[in-house]
Amino acid sequence: MRFHTVSLAALAACVPFTNAATGRSFTGWDCCKPACAWKTNLRNVQGSPKVCDINNNPLLNGLDAETGCKSNGNGYLCDTYVPVPVTETLSYGFATMGGAGNCCKCFQLTWTGGNARGKQMVVQAINSFGDGASGEVKANDIVILTPGGGNGPNDSGCRSQYGRNWGSSGGGVASGADCANLPQNLQGGCYWRYNWARGSVNTWNIEYQQVTCPSRLTSISGCSA
Template sequence: MEPVICKPGCAWTGNLAWSTNVQGSPKVCDAGNNPIWDGLNAQSGCQSGNGYLCDLYAPTPVTEQLSYGFATMNGAHNCCKCFQLTWRNGAAAGKQMIVQAINGFDVTGDLKASDMVILSPGGGHGPNEAGCKKQYGRTWGASNGGVTNRYECDQLPANLQGGCYWRYNWAKGGINTWDIDYNQVACPSRLTSISGCSA
């Protein structure tokens, strides 16, 4: 999942303070994907702690034309908000996805203000590979883009393979540079029941 692969960016008290009307905070898991009771105070696995993204944050198809999932956005003000994406080009053109931003923070680098990064196993570790190496012992594929075909998803741990297959079975390929339109929508209970937060 990318970026950041450790504790969700919105599961920090300082980042949540930038968002309005947030209820709860994104669920944080330990290295074995067990929820941590006090995730806000858990130290990130990228540092010396045991706080990571949960494997339940992987994307899930709902129908042939709709998926649910979680995302990174630039700006902590987006924490726990949900957005409906529509692909404008590429193999998934016309398909839609509803995502909840659980990694919302200010970054410098390639993530632009309007970018949306879908958290997907095997999608690349982005600028920080420490979490994946500490949680799973290695990374898969390129830092940006991740694995390059469906068969490479077989190399991931069993609990991550379904989220990796999503990119090839549902989205039909490498989605990293495809254009999307998106707008904020009410969060479906299916996502808030996983994350534990809403806005």
């Protein structure tokens, strides 16, 4: 597996400034406009999460675009939000978290269970599932945006953008081999969990805390908090 280079200075910049919380990791990718890209969810946030058109081109009016999860919508989840391995033990990516108050904040999570135990990931929250639980996902859990990771309650977004969903609504594809069924631009993000995390990632225990956002993430999202 090819890993991207990252400087020690960049890692050191992710300074934690909250106590660690516990929860579980999940995966999801519904292709819908990120919830944090609505004006009502941008509290104490600089910029706003990028929103793309059906061809993954950033929209100039992303905040005003209707979500592609509606029949008249043209705003979708950009394919640049896929998870990326940096080293054997560190990845970067984006996430869905409980409550709009986490929009554009970054968190460093460490797996304490599952096949990725001991590995770490820095994610930026660009999506939310409200202030409480959403099905099996509880308020303190983190859903890592992962192509082929399940569409959750929104089954129309990926059907609109790509013509189909992949795998089950909760959990997505069942194996790395199934990632070959995704569009080529999303396959790397799908393989991430089976090649780097070595499994489904769903319901694995994690510890996490808020950190300063690395520029590598904010340059993709266009926002910071």
